[in-house]
Amino acid sequence: MTPRVLFVGNFLSSSRASLTVGEALATRLASAGWTTLMTSGKRRRLPRLGDMVGTVWRRRADYDVAVVDVYSGAAFVWAEAVTATLRAARRPYVLTLHGGNLPAFAARWPRRVRRLLGGARMVTTPSMYLRDRLRHVRDDLALVPNAIELESYRFRERTRAAPRLVWLRAFHRVYNPTLAVQTIARLTRAIPDVHLTMVGSDTGDGAHAATREAIAEAGLSAHVELSGGVPKAAVPNVLGQADVFLNTSTIDNTPVSVIEAMACGLCVVSTSVGGIPFLLDDTHDSLLVPSGDADAMAAAVTRIVIEPELAAGLSRRARAKAEAFDWSAVLPRWESILDGVAAAGA
Numbered sequence: 001m002t003p004r005v006l007f008v009g010n011f012l013s014s015s016r017a018s019l020t021v022g023e024a025l026a027t028r029l030a031s032a033g034w035t036t037l038m039t040s041g042k043r044r045r046l047p048r049l050g051d052m053v054g055t056v057w058r059r060r061a062d063y064d065v066a067v068v069d070v071y072s073g074a075a076f077v078w079a080e081a082v083t084a085t086l087r088a089a090r091r092p093y094v095l096t097l098h099g100g101n102l103p104a105f106a107a108r109w110p111r112r113v114r115r116l117l118g119g120a121r122m123v124t125t126p127s128m129y130l131r132d133r134l135r136h137v138r139d140d141l142a143l144v145p146n147a148i149e150l151e152s153y154r155f156r157e158r159t160r161a162a163p164r165l166v167w168l169r170a171f172h173r174v175y176n177p178t179l180a181v182q183t184i185a186r187l188t189r190a191i192p193d194v195h196l197t198m199v200g201s202d203t204g205d206g207a208h209a210a211t212r213e214a215i216a217e218a219g220l221s222a223h224v225e226l227s228g229g230v231p232k233a234a235v236p237n238v239l240g241q242a243d244v245f246l247n248t249s250t251i252d253n254t255p256v257s258v259i260e261a262m263a264c265g266l267c268v269v270s271t272s273v274g275g276i277p278f279l280l281d282d283t284h285d286s287l288l289v290p291s292g293d294a295d296a297m298a299a300a301v302t303r304i305v306i307e308p309e310l311a312a313g314l315s316r317r318a319r320a321k322a323e324a325f326d327w328s329a330v331l332p333r334w335e336s337i338l339d340g341v342a343a344a345g346a
Contacts, residue, residue, distance in 0.1 A: 002335075003342030004035040004062060006091075008052050008082050009069035011041045019232045021126070021146050021256065022069050022096065028147075028331055029338075037063055049078050053085050060089040065342040067094045070116070072105035080112070083119055092345030094337060095120040097141075100251040100274025101174075103133035113137055121341045127254040129275030142337065146256045147330035148322070153236045153263035155319045158243045161267055161304045161311040163187070163194040166242035168235070168257045169249070170200045171208035178207075179248040179271075181214040182294035184223050187301060194223060194301075196246070199238055201229035239264040243311075244301055250291050252276050259325050262286075262318035267311050269300045285317040 009022040026036045037059060040051035056066065066086055070079045079095070086093045095117060106113040117123050117138045124144045125131050131141045165184070169175040180196060187194045202208035208226075215224045230238055235257075239245070245261035247270035254275050261268055262285065270276050272288040280286040287303065289296035304311045 002034045003064035003338055004037070005029065005338055006037045006039070006056065006059065006063035006066040008039055008056065008066055010048070011038050012043065020069075021098070022067065024147070024232075025067075025334060028327060029334070032331070032335075035063075049081065052078065052082050056082055056085040056091075057089055060091055063091065065092050065094065065121075065338055065345065067096060067338075068120075070095050070097050070102075071099045072101045076105065076109075076112070076116075080116060083116060087119065092121045092341050094122045094124060094341055096144075097123065097125040097130050097134070098253060100129070100249075100253040102130060102253075106134060106137060110137075121344060122337055124337065127275040127278055129278040130253060132278070142333075144333050144337070145325050145330060146254055146259065147327045148256065148259055148263060148325050150263055150323060150326040150328075152233075153260060153322075154240060155263070155265045156240065156315075157265055157312055157319075158267050158304075158315040159312045160308045161243040161315075163191045163244070163301070163305050164242045165194065165196040165244045165246055165301065166239060166261075166266070167196060167198040167246045167248065168200060168238065168261070169247075169255070170203050170229075171198075171205075171211060172203045173205055173207050174249060174251045175207070176248045176250050176271075176292065177211045178214045179292060179294055179297065180246050181211060181218060181220060181224055183246065183248075183297040183301065184220055185218045186294055186298035188220070188223060190302060191305060196224045197238070197242065198224065198226050199228070199230055235260055236264060239266060242266060244269060244304055246297070246301075247271065247276070248297070249273055249276070254279050259322055263322035263325075265315040265319050267304045267314045268318060269297055269304070271297075285314055285321050287314070 007026045039055035040048045042048040124142045126146045167180045245266040252274040268286040271291045282288040287300040
């Protein structure tokens with residue numbers, strides 16, 4: 001009999017059209033016959049934290065193991081509160097690490113991070129970057145990559161890449177969306193028909209407004225389109241209409257959006273930050289540039305557009321790498337972990 005699993009994280013897809021990794025895993029397990037619970041979908045932060053802690057305690061007879069998302073910053077406190085409640089409820093739990101800023105947070109708060117990770121039966125990470133940077137905290141971190149349903153992403157080899165670009169993330173300062181606008185401003189000088197579609201929801205931190213202002217100030221309304229967030233099911237179609245994918249983050253780990261773009265065969269141009277160099281190989285399956293460097297990003301896009309052999313090679317090798325992230329490879333790892341933790345805690 002499969003264990004019953006409680007997932008604790010930010011599950012806001014109903015309001016923000018953005019499916020988190022944890023929500024996707026819970027849904028996939030449920031489809032495979034597992035009993036799953038999720039908390040929380042409340043939009044406001046304090047009610048969401050209260051719902052997480054309350055659900056952990058009130059529903060303690062309804063699950064055998066919990067999976068808790070762990071982020072740095074203020075959200076780390078949530079993980080501490082949730083795991084304290086899990087210990088009081090005598091329920092085993094798995095921690096899943098997220099976010100490229102966790103190593104810096106661990107350097108600042110080593111005792112807190114060591115205490116949190118040490119209390120879990122298992123700690124997973126989606127990237128070699130986090131496993132490498134946090135090995136000194138706990139040396140048995142399990143690498144379980146973020147997954148996609150590969151067959152949903154139609155591959156098209158970009159044998160001759162057109163200057164059709166796409167940016168796909170939530171509008172947040174850490175993803176530096178204005179860098180994409182600055183890149184287009186430079187590209188219009190040599191490629192007048194360049195066009196960028198920016199897809200993502202507004203997180204409310206001012207990044208979306210700053211992007212709109214940057215477009216207006218540069219006079220790029222004919223070249224840059226802000227299309228808002230889209231449902232997960234629409235992502236393959238959105239990506240399929242472009243040939244180049246821009247990732248402009250200042251902090252990153254193993255973004256699903258980049259893996260999705262690779263699966264579609266887009267040529268990826270990304271800042272080389274956090275876990276990105278652990279995911280992407282410069283000049284092999286992507287072109288990597290320094291963080292915040294619009295000139296370098298524009299130059300990389302130009303190379304892809306004017307060098308067909310480079311574009312075709314990046315496209316083919318990106319798809320090949322993305323195949324390792326299919327659910328058929330990732331889900332069995334999760335099932336084995338959850339079975340083992342639940343059995344040990346019985």
